[in-house]
Amino acid sequence: MAGHEPDYDDWFDEPEPPPDRRRRGGGAPRPVDDDSWTIPDRPERREPLTIGGMTVTTRALVIVAGLLVVLFVAILAAAGVFSSGKPKATPPVTTPVTVPPPAQSTPLSTTTTPTVTAPTTTLKPGDTGTDVTALQNELNALGYSVGTADGNYGPATQAAVKSFQTAKGLTADGIVGPQTLTALKQAAGG
Numbered sequence: 692m693a694g695h696e697p698d699y700d701d702w703f704d705e706p707e708p709p710p711d712r713r714r715r716g717g718g719a720p721r722p723v724d725d726d727s728w729t730i731p732d733r734p735e736r737r738e739p740l741t742i743g744g745m746t747v748t749t750r751a752l753v754i755v756a757g758l759l760v761v762l763f764v765a766i767l768a769a770a771g772v773f774s775s776g777k778p779k780a781t782p783p784v785t786t787p788v789t790v791p792p793p794a795q796s797t798p799l800s801t802t803t804t805p806t807v808t809a810p811t812t813t814l815k816p817g818d819t820g821t822d823v824t825a826l827q828n829e830l831n832a833l834g835y836s837v838g839t840a841d842g843n844y845g846p847a848t849q850a851a852v853k854s855f856q857t858a859k860g861l862t863a864d865g866i867v868g869p870q871t872l873t874a875l876k877q878a879a880g881g
């Protein structure tokens with residue numbers, strides 16, 4: 692068994708065909724063998740596509756497909772698909788208001804102070820009635836708060852009367868006597 696010859700009946704021992712050098716940048720052409728149908732020698736030429744009597748090339752199809760993709764992305768962007776998810780502030784809706792002209796021309800009055808009537812009789816803590824309500828309204832109007840004018844001469848009214856009397860230089864006893872009545876009428880403008 693000195694000179695072992697290859698057995699060509701064994702398909703495992705067949706020599707490898709040389710690599711295809713045309714695809715790797717040159718070299719000798721590949722020999723034609725039975726397996727040549729697996730790799731085409733050159734690309735097939737396809738006939739151009741004809742649509743409605745017009746011939747459309749591959750380049751034109753690529754351009755149209757690209758434009759369709761750009762249009763699709765633009766539509767999605769306009770719909771807000773690519774936004775950050777934060778709601779956008781919508782501007783407030785304002786409705787114009789039309790003011791009809793006045794029926795007749797009347798001069799606008801400036802701010803007027805309500806007329807408050809000062810009490811007419813002397814008052815003391817514990818009294819009730821309309822004169823006490825008038826006293827409370829007058830003190831509130833002059834800036835001496837008694838709270839709600841309820842017609843009851845209670846501690847809040849007495850404290851407001853004392854503050855008023857002190858401001859006017861009167862004896863601060865919390866009783867509305869003749870001097871306090873006069874000072875109230877003068878402060879009220881009457």
